[in-house]
Amino acid sequence: MNWGNKLILVFVAFAGLMFVLVYKAMNTRYELVSKDYYQDELRYQDKIDGKANAAAISQIGVQTDQEHLILQMPKELYGQPLKGDIWLYCKTDAVKDLRLPLSADAEGRQFISKKQLKADKYLLKLSWRAADKHYYTEQDIELNIQ
Structure with missing residues (x-):
């Protein structure tokens, strides 16, 4: 050759x-984190203020049982009407994301059925209002659903 x-x-x-x-x-x-990425960045100061307010109270508890993911709201907020959003953000696949309205019971618990979720690592983004204050927190969780 x-x-x-x-x-x-x-x-x-x-x-x-x-x-x-x-x-x-x-x-x-x-995939972008959010379809409205630029609008979310403009509202970032709300998130900073919400994190500061959430740091002043006890943390959100996250537990699991056989059928549910259980969110336990801080004790300081028991009995107060809470309005907000729960976003279980899956970093690896947007199809696994889950957005729900916050509807805690009288003891501050929110039950999320595991049937709505797939086994993966999630970032729990919780934004809520109570007594005219905005709160925001993020927490990494890993679900092993069988």
Whole structure:
């Protein structure tokens, strides 16, 4: 094989490699944390204030039983009407995300059925209002659902 044939083989191999890389790049999923990313960033001061308010009270408790993920609201908020949102954000797959309204019972517990969730690592983002104060907290949780 002479040097001209070797040169053609190198160009063909390079073109094939480039084709494979372009094909893989075109079929890769890119997901943003939020569809309204820029609007969320403009409201970031609310999140900072909510974190400061949440740091002044006891933490959210997260427990599991056979059928539920149980969120326990801080004792300081028992008996107060709570309005807010729960977002179980799956970092690896947006299809596994779950958004729910906060509806804690009289003892400050919220039950979330495990049937709505898949086994994975989640970031619990909890935003709520109580007594005209905004609260916000984030917590990493891992669910092993069987």
